[in-house]
Each structure stands twice: as structure tokens, then as C-alpha cells.
Amino acid sequence: MGFLFYIIYICLMNPLIQHIQKFISLSESEAKIVLSYFEQENFKKKQLLLEEGQISNKQYFILKGCIRFYINNSKGVEQTMQFGIENWWITDYLSFQYQTASHFNIQAIENIEVLSIDRKSFDELLDQVPKLERYFRLVIQKSFGASQVRIRYLFTMSAEERFHHMNNMFPEFIQRVPQYMIASYLDFSPEFMSKIRAGKV
Amino acid sequence: MGFLFYIIYICLMNPLIQHIQKFISLSESEAKIVLSYFEQENFKKKQLLLEEGQISNKQYFILKGCIRFYINNSKGVEQTMQFGIENWWITDYLSFQYQTASHFNIQAIENIEVLSIDRKSFDELLDQVPKLERYFRLVIQKSFGASQVRIRYLFTMSAEERFHHMNNMFPEFIQRVPQYMIASYLDFSPEFMSKIRAGKV
DNA sequence: TAAAAAACTTGAAGTACTTCAAGAAATGAA
DNA sequence: TTCATTTCTTGAAGTACTTCAAGTTTTTTA
Numbered sequence: 001m002g003f004l005f006y007i008i009y010i011c012l013m014n015p016l017i018q019h020i021q022k023f024i025s026l027s028e029s030e031a032k033i034v035l036s037y038f039e040q041e042n043f044k045k046k047q048l049l050l051e052e053g054q055i056s057n058k059q060y061f062i063l064k065g066c067i068r069f070y071i072n073n074s075k076g077v078e079q080t081m082q083f084g085i086e087n088w089w090i091t092d093y094l095s096f097q098y099q100t101a102s103h104f105n106i107q108a109i110e111n112i113e114v115l116s117i118d119r120k121s122f123d124e125l126l127d128q129v130p131k132l133e134r135y136f137r138l139v140i141q142k143s144f145g146a147s148q149v150r151i152r153y154l155f156t157m158s159a160e161e162r163f164h165h166m167n168n169m170f171p172e173f174i175q176r177v178p179q180y181m182i183a184s185y186l187d188f189s190p191e192f193m194s195k196i197r198a199g200k201v
Numbered sequence: 202m203g204f205l206f207y208i209i210y211i212c213l214m215n216p217l218i219q220h221i222q223k224f225i226s227l228s229e230s231e232a233k234i235v236l237s238y239f240e241q242e243n244f245k246k247k248q249l250l251l252e253e254g255q256i257s258n259k260q261y262f263i264l265k266g267c268i269r270f271y272i273n274n275s276k277g278v279e280q281t282m283q284f285g286i287e288n289w290w291i292t293d294y295l296s297f298q299y300q301t302a303s304h305f306n307i308q309a310i311e312n313i314e315v316l317s318i319d320r321k322s323f324d325e326l327l328d329q330v331p332k333l334e335r336y337f338r339l340v341i342q343k344s345f346g347a348s349q350v351r352i353r354y355l356f357t358m359s360a361e362e363r364f365h366h367m368n369n370m371f372p373e374f375i376q377r378v379p380q381y382m383i384a385s386y387l388d389f390s391p392e393f394m395s396k397i398r399a400g401k402v
Numbered sequence: 403t404a405a406a407a408a409a410c411t412t413g414a415a416g417t418a419c420t421t422c423a424a425g426a427a428a429t430g431a432a
Numbered sequence: 433t434t435c436a437t438t439t440c441t442t443g444a445a446g447t448a449c450t451t452c453a454a455g456t457t458t459t460t461t462a
Binding site for chain 3: 359360361389390392393402
């Protein structure tokens with residue numbers, strides 16, 4: 001009985017289960033089923049979780065660490081499309097859903113721990129715990145909203161404003177990630193970022 | 202009996218039901234329930250479906266016509282974030298979900314017909330037909346994918362390339378919408394668009 | 403702890419766009 | 433069918449960035 005409580009305890013303490021519980025409620029037995037579909041994976045700094053041209057066969061929930069979603073632009077320069085940290089889901093949803101080649105790369109910026117689920121298991125999980133449809137709808141909805149806000153910033157702010165805005169909103173993040181990645185995320189050159197920071201613009 | 206068949210027929214012929222059927226299957230009776238939650242609304246060209254500062258209380262499915270999702274930038278210029286045509290869903294999902302003030306405007310570019318559903322009805326509908334959770338998840342997932350692709354284009358292509366790309370992909374659309382809206386969607390000035398079209402860049 | 407690699411800085415020169423202003427063309431309204 | 437409004441065009445001048453190249457600092461590796 002003590003052992004069982006322990007199992008339940010570790011299930012409910014799991015970051016993924018806690019995240020799900022923010023959106024929908026899950027019983028202990030459902031939590032256990034959910035977790036049984038996931039596998040923990042670790043990646044080293046700079047390792048790729050997905051490479052351009054591959055089919056994104058897995059969806060990841062970040063337990064620990066920071067990753068980025070990037071492309072190689074026409075000049076061969078890496079351009080960061082999105083960052084992900086603890087409690088974020090990350091995948092190329094189009095490639096994952098339609099099993100088509102991805103245009104994006106996903107890379108660990110730090111040593112990371114993620115929970116992963118492949119496409120087939122994901123479908124099975126949703127059939128077995130249909131409640132999760134709502135959870136994933138809400139998660140994607142938030143990501144989509146964030147993506148729209150991002151486009152709004154790109155459209156309405158100058159390079160310098162975008163930098164200061166990000167600096168105010170996520171100061172710890174600016175410390176955590178190389179500057180050139182932030183620069184490309186904000187859509188300007190690393191040199192220009194250097195000048196902004198030095199107040200030389 | 203003939204009358205009943207007729208009802209079923211008009212339900213299944215409805216563009217929304219047909220759209221839903223592309224993602225999940227729906228019985229005739231479910232189709233009827235779904236439609237009972239929606240209301241048809243018509244808007245005239247230039248009318249606003251949502252105005253910045255308001256809470257987006259409705260979600261729209263476009264039956265006919267073309268709309269745009271735009272912001273007023275810091276210089277008071279309207280900047281198009283997104284277009285919507287037949288069979289697209291449109292709303293500010295963040296404002297709709299969390300009932301917060303929207304930063305966006307939604308406007309009819311042509312005289313339009315939409316199906317609308319308010320937030321409360323939407324929740325009820327999902328409770329009554331839980332299958333739809335998956336439908337909406339997939340719809341939003343596609344929108345999110347499109348949004349990511351859009352950012353990719355903004356990052357990797359020059360103004361001229363973005364124009365030619367859009368011109369190749371959606372030639373009929375370029376005809377349908379004023380040039381200055383396309384220019385702002387592609388993130389350059391209407392004057393520059395004019396020069397691109399004239400081959401004067 | 404040294405050497406190598408990665409990340410950041412600086413200034414000078416260049417460019418892809420924007421802004422402005424004025425006119426022409428197309429569309430809509432009476 | 434005309435007048436008013438909206439949309440599109442053009443050239444000249446300006447600017448917010450980029451690119452390049454070289455040096456400095458920081459981090460990683462052995």
C-alpha cells in the first residue's frame with residue numbers, strides 16, 4: 001500500500017502530469033497510463049533532435065534545459081525560429097502530423113532531458129485518453145497565439161525595440177543563450193546586437 | 202420521410218460539416234447538433250468583426266468572401282497579419298480563450314458570409330460533441346504550422362522573393378485583394394511593391 | 403593549465419529597403 | 433456619367449540596418 005502511494009505520488013509529481021493538470025483534470029490511473037506512453041531521453045548540448053529533411057517522428061516535452069528550433073537560410077546562416085524551455089512542447093507539428101519532410105532543425109542548446117512520444121504512440125494515447133485532445137488543443141492554441149504575437153513584434157518594432165522588449169520580458173533568458181542566437185531570433189545580425197548592447201546605435 | 206432526408210442532405214452539404222468531415226467523421230445527428238450551435242452572419246466590405254481592445258467573443262468560419270486580420274502599427278499604418286478565405290476559421294484565439302483584450306482587428310475585405318459561435322456556446326458544443334476537440338486541435342495545428350512557415354519566409358527571403366513566391370502560389374489572391382494589403386502582409390511598403398511589379402528594383 | 407574553439411566587439415563601407423510628395427489610374431456612389 | 437474616393441505609380445532623398453574584416457574575450461577541451 002505504501003508502495004502504491006509512492007507510485008501515485010511520483011506520477012502526480014511528474015512535470016508533464018502537472019502541466020496537463022493545469023488544463024484538464026486527470027485521475028491517478030489516467031496519469032499512469034499517460035506516462036506509460038512516454039520515454040525519457042537525454043541529449044547533449046548541440047545535439048540535434050530533428051534535422052531538416054527528416055520526418056519529425058517525435059513530439060517532445062522538455063523536462064530540463066533549453067532547445068532551439070532553427071533553419072539554415074539561403075546564405076547558410078542559422079536563424080532561430082523559436083526557443084523552448086522547461087514545460088514546453090516542441091516538434092514540427094506539420095511534419096509530425098502529415099509525416100512530411102521537415103524544413104526545420106531542433107537542437108539542444110544545453111544538455112537536456114525530454115519526454116518523447118512517437119507518432120503512432122501519440123495516436124494510441126489520444127484514443128485511450130480522449131480527454132487529452134483538449135489538452136493538446138489548448139497547448140497548440142497557446143503556441144499559435146505566441147507565434148502571432150511574435151509576428152506582431154517583428155512588424156511593429158525596430159530592431160532596438162525588439163531587443164529591449166525581450167530583455168525586459170526575459171532577462172534571465174538573455175543570459176542563458178548565446179547572443180547570436182537571440183539576434184537571429186529577433187531578426188537582426190549579431191554585430192548589430194553587439195552595437196545595441198553597447199549603446200552604439 | 203422525404204423532408205427528413207432533405208434536412209440530412211442540407212446538413213451534410215453544409216461547408217462547415219464538409220470541412221469537419223475532412224478531419225473526423227460525424228453522423229447525421231451529430232452534424233445537426235453542430236449546426237444548431239452556429240449562426241450565420243453577414244458583414245459588408247470594410248466592416249469590422251473584431252476591433253483592437255475588444256474581447257474576441259466569437260469564432261468565425263468563413264462561408265464566402267475574404268477577410269483580414271490586421272494591426273495598427275506605431276506609425277498608425279495598418280499592417281495585415283493574416284488573410285482568411287472560404288473554409289478558414291478566424292478569431293484571436295488568445296483573446297477568445299482567455300477573454301482578454303485583443304491586439305488585433307478583423308475586417309471584411311469583401312462582403313462576407315460567416316458562421317459564428319460565441320465562447321459559451323463553443324464550450325457547450327465541445328462538451329456535447331467531444332469528438333470536435335480533435336477537429337479543432339487539427340485545425341489550429343494547421344494554422345500554427347502556416348504561421349511558422351510564414352515566419353520562415355519573412356526570415357529567409359528578400360522582399361522581392363516574398364512577392365514572387367506569393368504571386369506564384371496564390372495568383373488569384375493577388376487579384377482579389379488591394380495591393381497595399383498584400384504589401385503589408387509581406388512586410389514592405391506599397392511603393393516598394395509597385396516598383397517590384399514594374400521591375401524597377 | 404595551455405591551446406583550441408566559440409562567441410563577442412568595433413568601425414568602415416555598402417544596400418535593401420522606407421519615406422515623402424505629387425500625379426495618374428481605377429473604382430464606387432449619386 | 434460625373435465627381436469623389438480609393439488605390440497605384442514614380443523618382444529623389446534618407447535610413448536602419450547588413451556585410452566584411454580584424455581583433456578581443458570567453459568558454460571548452462585535453
